[in-house]
Amino acid sequence: MWIYEKKLEYPIRVSYTNPRLAKEIITQYGGPDGELAASLRYLTQRYTMPIPQAKAVLTDIGTEELAHMEVVAALVYNLIKNATVEEIKAAGLDDYYADHDKALYFVNAAGAPWVASYIQSKGDPVADLHEDMAAEQKARSTYEYLIRLSDDPDVTDALRFLREREVVHFQRFGETLNLVHEWMDSKKVF
Amino acid sequence: MDQRRRELLRIMELEFAAIDLNLFLDTHPDELRALADYNAVAQELMRAKTAYESRYGPILNYGQSMSQETWRWVEEPWPWEITFNR
Numbered sequence: 001m002w003i004y005e006k007k008l009e010y011p012i013r014v015s016y017t018n019p020r021l022a023k024e025i026i027t028q029y030g031g032p033d034g035e036l037a038a039s040l041r042y043l044t045q046r047y048t049m050p051i052p053q054a055k056a057v058l059t060d061i062g063t064e065e066l067a068h069m070e071v072v073a074a075l076v077y078n079l080i081k082n083a084t085v086e087e088i089k090a091a092g093l094d095d096y097y098a099d100h101d102k103a104l105y106f107v108n109a110a111g112a113p114w115v116a117s118y119i120q121s122k123g124d125p126v127a128d129l130h131e132d133m134a135a136e137q138k139a140r141s142t143y144e145y146l147i148r149l150s151d152d153p154d155v156t157d158a159l160r161f162l163r164e165r166e167v168v169h170f171q172r173f174g175e176t177l178n179l180v181h182e183w184m185d186s187k188k189v190f
Numbered sequence: 191m192d193q194r195r196r197e198l199l200r201i202m203e204l205e206f207a208a209i210d211l212n213l214f215l216d217t218h219p220d221e222l223r224a225l226a227d228y229n230a231v232a233q234e235l236m237r238a239k240t241a242y243e244s245r246y247g248p249i250l251n252y253g254q255s256m257s258q259e260t261w262r263w264v265e266e267p268w269p270w271e272i273t274f275n276r
């Protein structure tokens with residue numbers, strides 16, 4: 001099961017209302033390489049992992065991604081909470097506003113809703129862990145694009161933290177893949 | 191920065207160290223130095239959370255923390271309502 005911790009994983013700062021930046025960052029909430037996709041991918045792949053370390057890694061990184069989803073949501077929430085309808089229109093967020101007001105919803109930067117086909121759960125640990133490593137690289141790229149787009153150094157600080165975590169996750173998945181290969185080789189011997 | 195944010199920041203720092211060590215240990219369960227670091231961080235984190243909770247109410251739900259006198263879990267601010275602006 002899961003319990004909730006009444007705190008964010010990382011302290012966020014938002015300098016000013018910025019619906020344009022919110023519209024871009026929301027892709028890490030509900031986009032193809034976003035935190036919801038990451039979390040659900042790992043948490044559903046873990047059941048068919050063959051070795052205990054892989055079950056632990058997928059459970060723990062899947063859980064950390066939920067915390068990242070919350071950090072991204074907190075950024076978006078604070079970037080738009082004081083925005084006027086005029087500011088929302090000027091930022092191109094009016095399409096989103098028509099359906100959701102300022103509520104958080106799982107969409108990419110262009111407004112397309114989250115779909116389960118963003119992720120796969122293959123039952124083959126080698127295939128799944130390769131997908132996970134690729135997912136971490138794609139998330140890292142997205143954070144780099146967002147950092148380039150960001151005109152708020154305080155928001156950029158949180159984006160840098162999230163980017164760095166993708167690098168660490170990639171490393172841990174690579175080690176997990178090696179452990180799975182070792183396990184497969186050891187099975188061949190006996 | 192106010193006292194509450196300072197304490198939260200300390201909890202975030204300690205818990206981040208715990209998260210990072212936890213993931214490292216998942217793929218290196220025999221690394222005893224990392225394990226010792228993890229246990230030291232966990233102990234300090236528990237202390238920091240207990241002190242914070244005595245002032246601001248439970249930080250964990252579902253029986254993981256106690257609430258003194260009244261049910262303080264429902265109190266605002268929630269995490270997304272706390273920014274650390276300078």
Ligand SMILES: [Fe+2]
Nearest residue numbers: 038165166169
């Ligand atoms: Fe990640």
